[in-house]
Amino acid sequence: MLSxxxxxxxxEEGATAIEYGIxxxxxxxxxxxxxxxxxxxxxxxxxxxxxxxxxxxxx
Numbered sequence: 001m002l003s004x005x006x007x008x009x010x011x012e013e014g015a016t017a018i019e020y021g022i023x024x025x026x027x028x029x030x031x032x033x034x035x036x037x038x039x040x041x042x043x044x045x046x047x048x049x050x051x052x053x054x055x056x057x058x059x
Contacts, residue, residue, distance in 0.1 A: 035042045
């Protein structure tokens with residue numbers, strides 16, 4: 001029983017999985033912020049599509 005507990009406490013595979021999960025979560029937050037932010041890619045794309053729509057409507 002004691003050897004099982006010791007083996008469990010020394011196992012680091014779960015810690016590695018948690019670290020990868022945290023890194024993936026942080027990357028997701030950065031990506032969402034870059035896309036949806038005021039000066040982000042999403043706002044710039046919206047501006048581009050609005051300009052295209054205006055040009056097509058005027059033509």
